Amino acid sequence: MKRIVQYKVKPERVADNERYVRAVYEELHRARPPGLRYATFRLPDGQSFIHLVSNEEADGANPLTALPAFKAFLAELRERCETPPVTTDLEEIGSYGVFDR
Structure with missing residues (x-):
């Protein structure tokens, strides 16, 4: 399963959103779940975020x-958003170093 999630947060909630995202990565680095690849990016507008996720668990x-x-990140996500999250399943055609197994 490969997905992209995109949303835009309210200008006054950007720092909150980044704090939640960083906390997720801190926990991921401790837990190191197998088969999971995950990346988050902030777009040039400063308010939009993209999350890429690949889960290879059988x-x-x-x-x-x-x-x-x-779970904490998701709890108030809709309240932080100016534009709600849109999730799109991805069909990989090719990649280099992004979702390597």
Whole structure:
């Protein structure tokens, strides 16, 4: 499963969103869930974010959603957003160094 999630936060909530995202990465670095690849980017407008996720777990479970920091990130996401999250499934044609196995 490969997905991209894009959304735009309210200008006054950018720092909050970045704090939540950093907390997720801190927890990911400790937990090191197998089969998960995850990246977050802030776009040049300063308010829009893109999350790329690849989950190669055979049972389909998403280890990201089990993390307390990710649950905290999601808890108020809609309230932080100016434009709500849009999730798109991706079909990989090719990549270099992004989703290497």
